[in-house]
Amino acid sequence: MAEKPPAFLLDASALLAYLQKEPGFEAVREALREGAGISAVNLAEVVGKLKTKGKDPDRILRRLLAMGLEVLPFTLEEALEAGALDPLTRPLGLSLGDRACLAAGKVRRLPVLTTDRSWLGVVPGVEVRMVR
Numbered sequence: 001m002a003e004k005p006p007a008f009l010l011d012a013s014a015l016l017a018y019l020q021k022e023p024g025f026e027a028v029r030e031a032l033r034e035g036a037g038i039s040a041v042n043l044a045e046v047v048g049k050l051k052t053k054g055k056d057p058d059r060i061l062r063r064l065l066a067m068g069l070e071v072l073p074f075t076l077e078e079a080l081e082a083g084a085l086d087p088l089t090r091p092l093g094l095s096l097g098d099r100a101c102l103a104a105g106k107v108r109r110l111p112v113l114t115t116d117r118s119w120l121g122v123v124p125g126v127e128v129r130m131v132r
Helices: 012-019 025-034 040-052 057-066 076-092 096-108
Strands: 008-010 036-039 070-072 112-114 128-130
Touching: 008 012, 008 025, 008 096, 012 025, 012 040, 012 112, 025 036, 025 112, 036 040, 036 096, 040 057, 040 070, 040 096, 076 096, 096 112
Parallel strands: 008 036, 008 112, 036 070, 112 128
Antiparallel strands: none
C-alpha cells in the first residue's frame, strides 16, 4: 500500500524557523503533523545552515524523519521548471534553492510554506503560504 503523499512542501526557511523556534514555527509544526515534505535541494540548504551553527544535522534529520517529514527527490521535471523560472525570479533575488522549492510545489501541486514574502504571487500555479 502506497504511503499518503505530503500535504505541504516546506522551504528551507520554514523548516529552519521550526527548528530554531522562530516566529511561525507553530505553523510548520502543524504542517509536519498533517504531512510535509521537503525537496532534497532545500534539505541541503538546511543541513548547511545547521552545520554553520555547529549543530548535528544527522541527529536532527533522524528526528524529523521520525516525525514523518518526507525528503523528496529533485526530479528532471522539477529541474526543468526551476530553470524556466530563472528569468522570472532572478530579478527578485530568488536563489536556485528558492526556484527548486517553487518548481517542486508547482510540479507536485503542493502548497509551499515559506518565510519569504517575495514569493507571494510570483509563480502562477503555486500556492505560497507564509508561516509568519
